Amino acid sequence: MRMRMKMLLLLFCCGVVFCDQNHSDPRVQRVFPVISINYDYVQMPFEVSLWILLASLMKLGFHLIPRLSGIVPESCLLIVVGLLVGGLIRVLGEKPPVLDSQLFFLCLLPPIILDAGYFLPIQPFSENAGTILMFAVVGTLWNAFFMGVVLYGVCRLDGGGLASVDLLSCLLFGSIVSAVDPVAVLAVFEEIHINELLHILVFGESLLNDAVTVRTLACCRSTSCFLSDHHSHQSIPSAIRVQLTSHHQSHTAKVLYHLFEEFAHVGEVSAVDVFLGVVCFFVVSLGGIMVGGVYGVLAAFTSRFTSHTRVIEPLFVFLYSYMAYLSAEVFHLSGIMALIACGVVMRPYVEANISHKSYTTIKYFLKMWSSVSETLIFIFLGVSTVAGPHAWNWTFVTITIVLCLLSRVLGVIGLTYIINKYRMVKLSGKDQFIVAYGGLRGAIAFSLAFLLSGDDFAMKDMFLTAIITVIFFTVFVQGMTIRPLVDLLAVKKKKQSKTSINEEIHTQFLELLLTGIEDVCGHYGHHHWRDKLNRFNKRYIKRCLIAGERSQEPQLISFYNKMELEQAMMLLESNSSASLIAASTVPQQRSRRTLNISKEREEEIRKILRANLQKTQQRLRSYSRHTLMPDAEEDDWSETRLRKQRVEMERRMSHFLTVPANRSESPAMRRGRFESDSQVHTVRPRVLVSVPVPLPDDPEEADGSTQSRNGGAQKPDGLQDSRGRKQSVKFALDVEEQKLPRCLSDPGPNNLLEEEELFYQKD
Amino acid sequence: MGSTNSTLLKIPNVEELMQETGFSSVHIIRLYDRFKALDKEGRGHLCPHDFGAIKELAMNPIGDRIIGAFFSPGQETVDFNTFVKILAHFRPVDKDRPRDPNSPEPINSRSNKLKFAFQLYDQDKDGKISRDELLKVLRDMLGMQVTEEQLESIADRTIQEADLDRDDAISFEEFRKVSAKILHLKKAPVVMSAEYDC
Numbered sequence: 001m002r003m004r005m006k007m008l009l010l011l012f013c014c015g016v017v018f019c020d021q022n023h024s025d026p027r028v029q030r031v032f033p034v035i036s037i038n039y040d041y042v043q044m045p046f047e048v049s050l051w052i053l054l055a056s057l058m059k060l061g062f063h064l065i066p067r068l069s070g071i072v073p074e075s076c077l078l079i080v081v082g083l084l085v086g087g088l089i090r091v092l093g094e095k096p097p098v099l100d101s102q103l104f105f106l107c108l109l110p111p112i113i114l115d116a117g118y119f120l121p122i123q124p125f126s127e128n129a130g131t132i133l134m135f136a137v138v139g140t141l142w143n144a145f146f147m148g149v150v151l152y153g154v155c156r157l158d159g160g161g162l163a164s165v166d167l168l169s170c171l172l173f174g175s176i177v178s179a180v181d182p183v184a185v186l187a188v189f190e191e192i193h194i195n196e197l198l199h200i201l202v203f204g205e206s207l208l209n210d211a212v213t214v215r216t217l218a219c220c221r222s223t224s225c226f227l228s229d230h231h232s233h234q235s236i237p238s239a240i241r242v243q244l245t246s247h248h249q250s251h252t253a254k255v256l257y258h259l260f261e262e263f264a265h266v267g268e269v270s271a272v273d274v275f276l277g278v279v280c281f282f283v284v285s286l287g288g289i290m291v292g293g294v295y296g297v298l299a300a301f302t303s304r305f306t307s308h309t310r311v312i313e314p315l316f317v318f319l320y321s322y323m324a325y326l327s328a329e330v331f332h333l334s335g336i337m338a339l340i341a342c343g344v345v346m347r348p349y350v351e352a353n354i355s356h357k358s359y360t361t362i363k364y365f366l367k368m369w370s371s372v373s374e375t376l377i378f379i380f381l382g383v384s385t386v387a388g389p390h391a392w393n394w395t396f397v398t399i400t401i402v403l404c405l406l407s408r409v410l411g412v413i414g415l416t417y418i419i420n421k422y423r424m425v426k427l428s429g430k431d432q433f434i435v436a437y438g439g440l441r442g443a444i445a446f447s448l449a450f451l452l453s454g455d456d457f458a459m460k461d462m463f464l465t466a467i468i469t470v471i472f473f474t475v476f477v478q479g480m481t482i483r484p485l486v487d488l489l490a491v492k493k494k495k496q497s498k499t500s501i502n503e504e505i506h507t508q509f510l511e512l513l514l515t516g517i518e519d520v521c522g523h524y525g526h527h528h529w530r531d532k533l534n535r536f537n538k539r540y541i542k543r544c545l546i547a548g549e550r551s552q553e554p555q556l557i558s559f560y561n562k563m564e565l566e567q568a569m570m571l572l573e574s575n576s577s578a579s580l581i582a583a584s585t586v587p588q589q590r591s592r593r594t595l596n597i598s599k600e601r602e603e604e605i606r607k608i609l610r611a612n613l614q615k616t617q618q619r620l621r622s623y624s625r626h627t628l629m630p631d632a633e634e635d636d637w638s639e640t641r642l643r644k645q646r647v648e649m650e651r652r653m654s655h656f657l658t659v660p661a662n663r664s665e666s667p668a669m670r671r672g673r674f675e676s677d678s679q680v681h682t683v684r685p686r687v688l689v690s691v692p693v694p695l696p697d698d699p700e701e702a703d704g705s706t707q708s709r710n711g712g713a714q715k716p717d718g719l720q721d722s723r724g725r726k727q728s729v730k731f732a733l734d735v736e737e738q739k740l741p742r743c744l745s746d747p748g749p750n751n752l753l754e755e756e757e758l759f760y761q762k763d
Numbered sequence: 764m765g766s767t768n769s770t771l772l773k774i775p776n777v778e779e780l781m782q783e784t785g786f787s788s789v790h791i792i793r794l795y796d797r798f799k800a801l802d803k804e805g806r807g808h809l810c811p812h813d814f815g816a817i818k819e820l821a822m823n824p825i826g827d828r829i830i831g832a833f834f835s836p837g838q839e840t841v842d843f844n845t846f847v848k849i850l851a852h853f854r855p856v857d858k859d860r861p862r863d864p865n866s867p868e869p870i871n872s873r874s875n876k877l878k879f880a881f882q883l884y885d886q887d888k889d890g891k892i893s894r895d896e897l898l899k900v901l902r903d904m905l906g907m908q909v910t911e912e913q914l915e916s917i918a919d920r921t922i923q924e925a926d927l928d929r930d931d932a933i934s935f936e937e938f939r940k941v942s943a944k945i946l947h948l949k950k951a952p953v954v955m956s957a958e959y960d961c
Binding site for chain 1: 794797800814817819820822823824825826829850853880883884900901904913916917920921924925938941942
């Protein structure tokens with residue numbers, strides 16, 4: 001390791017005097033070791049931290065190079081870095097670490113999946129569930145069999161070194177390579193901002209096919225083990241060995257894999273085995289979902305009681321989810337499905353119960369962990385490429401790549417033809433192309449290949465090389481070209497604008513209308529069942545799982561409050577005092593109407609403001625580990641001042657018409673935004689808002705000016721002077737809260753809000 | 764269904780109905796059966812009371828408005844033809860129907876769907892959704908769980924967002940504009956494509 005070299009150097013420099021003296025002259029009294037090195041003590045955590053630090057520094061570096069991040073997706077760069085690091089380690093004479101499967105499946109994969117599952121947009125997912133399942137199950141099976149069979153044919157024809165590859169090995173190989181990888185898909189698709197439908201199709205497929213391909217295998221493995229006991233004696237030891245390795249793998253993407261591996265041992269395939277395999281698939285996926293659901297309900301129930309211990313609320317979310325994953329793995333059920341089910345089930349209830357801060361914490365932590373995991377996975381992929389033994393075979397590798405593409409394209413076209421008969425919104429040719437092209441392979445395939453036991457598959461090295469090549473091909477070639485292709489084909493991008501309250505109301509209204517019409521016709525359609533589910537949810541489940549009066553809060557109100565909150569924040573951030581002047585010329589009667597706000601409204605506004613505004617002194621105050629910063633310091637401010645500000649806010653919120661959101665990013669360059677964030681941060685981390693307090697006698701003439709130190713001010717002083725404002729209260733708004741640092745898996749606050757709202761629409 | 768033709772014969776002006784609404788004969792028959800099932804007293808027409816008997820509709824917050832939409836102003840009953848014509852609004856849009864520029868716009872066009880929804884908002888039929896009408900709708904949808912203040916702020920906000928000509932009400936054009944992105948109108952229920960229970 002690089003660090004070891006540095007440590008050795010350090011040792012040499014510092015300790016040379018002592019050591020050499022000690023060695024050369026044993027009679028000299030041993031000097032008191034002022035400086036001594038004990039690396040072994042910290043070795044393990046030290047190396048882990050070093051790797052993570054390296055990964056994060058790399059990530060940082062990419063974002064500082066503007067042009068590069070626009071052309072090349074981050075995953076490619078990370079793999080290249082991994083290659084370099086691996087090469088470096090090799091040069092130094094050490095053995096580069098390989099992607100340990102236990103580490104991968106137990107530590108690196110869960111955060112990514114939890115992040116994906118927790119923020120999964122439920123509505124599009126459930127609407128397209130049929131399509132996604134078709135692609136995931138049937139598509140993957142088709143891919144695996146097609147590839148396996150054709151590869152076998154090619155191997156037969158080729159002769160030479162490939163003659164020894166038998167059908168089962170080929171099928172096994174096919175099943176490993178056929179699975180679309182969620183990590184790679186996430187990494188690439190996050191950057192191209194494709195429209196929601198395609199995104200959910202490819203992403204959903206990658207999540208579900210994982211469960212399909214891997215999990216049933218574990219099942220079949222155990223059943224085949226059981227069967228093989230009766231068949232022959234010789235297979236017992238190998239079967240047990242296989243069983244042991246399966247515990248290490250313990251992950252989902254291997255159903256078919258296990259199936260074929262098992263059959264490779266047994267040497268014969270019986271009809272019972274196949275049937276059991278099918279049954280296993282159902283058991284595995286449904287079982288996983290159930291486990292996840294149970295843990296999700298537990299988490300929701302626990303969160304009901306956490307009002308006094310807000311600090312550890314996020315911990316419950318993470319722990320329950322991880323436990324769901326591990327529990328599912330214990331029974332060889334699908335851990336990924338469990339994780340997703342847990343996140344999906346617990347989210348609406350947990351979010352209703354926890355505090356705003358906890359919610360932000362959960363969001364941040366999930367994004368952070370998943371981002372780090374992703375980075376590490378890709379780097380390790382690069383390092384492992386350098387490390388692993390390779391056996392290059394031109395024919396095999398090129399045929400594999402060609403077949404991958406071919407089978408994917410054929411599969412997508414064929415399935416879409418069937419699916420379109422049942423879909424309302426048909427998938428066009430462009431959509432199909434993107435779905436086919438977006439089928440990237442990634443680290444899961446690699447780790448599966450790596451776990452192939454060398455005894456059973458003599459061609460293991462060749463398989464490994466081929467898989468790595470396929471992964472590189474898909475990630476580099478497809479990953480890099482998908483963005484220009486998307487632009488070229490003018491595929492619909494994600495809609496950038498947020499839902500307005502109009503849309504929200506009308507959508508709800510229309511939903512009610514459609515449900516009503518369905519009832520008139522006596523037709524039990526989609527809306528009917530959804531309505532029933534919502535009613536059940538409201539009446540029974542929410543009562544149990546949501547604390548206090550929040551359980552009664554209708555979704556529209558939550559939406560509205562959220563919108564107000566957002567706008568208050570946007571308002572304070574924005575530089576456009578000019579439009580506020582324009583807005584203030586709105587007819588007086590409107591403002592008069594809004595002045596009559598009740599105590600409750602004020603309380604609400606106060607809550608909103610309190611959630612976002614922080615006094616300067618808060619940063620310097622020390623706090624205890626057990627309680628969050630008490631909110632009492634807001635009471636230090638004079639009550640009247642605060643109330644006036646609130647009135648002002650209220651009015652400004654309702655005047656806030658068409659101020660365009662101050663978005664400096666272009667849709668494709670999320671990382672560009674990250675840069676502008678960093679610029680803002682280097683100058684000043686805050687936005688100063690000066691709120692002229694309206695005097696009680698002329699409430700109508702209030703107007704605000706926002707001043708931002710990064711140079712966007714629009715003559716606030718002039719305004720103030722002309723209006724004769726003497727009183728103004730400056731308070732610092734912590735901008736960092738709004739400018740969420742973006743990362744690969746972060747869809748951004750806009751989209752998060754959208755997803756949440758989309759989810760809330762279920763109510 | 765063996766009695767297809769005989770059922771069809773019972774319905775007056777069946778051909779014209781099918782032509783106008785775009786329903787196939789199978790659909791018409793199903794709707795007829797449903798009509799008969801709702802019309803418990805066998806009078807040949809429905810009154811609001813019959814609609815009220817539908818359990819789920821009674822639980823629907825805007826159930827009364829929907830029922831009201833079936834009856835034109837002043838009328839107390841709705842016959843089968845009107846029933847079908849109103850339901851025709853909710854057929855999914857036909858992409859393959861040849862667009863004849865001379866014929867009137869099909870009932871289930873997106874614009875007509877929106878107009879139908881608009882009429883549910885606009886109870887006094889003055890062509891605009893006033894603030895009070897909006898408040899009424901919000902009150903229906905949100906029930907007793909919300910304070911009057913919140914309702915008013917939401918109503919204000921809604922009108923401000925949509926109201927382009929500053930007349931403090933939402934006209935149909937403005938309504939259409941803000942509803943442009945709503946996908947529900949694309950995915951109207953495929954009424955009567957699958958089996959249904961009476």
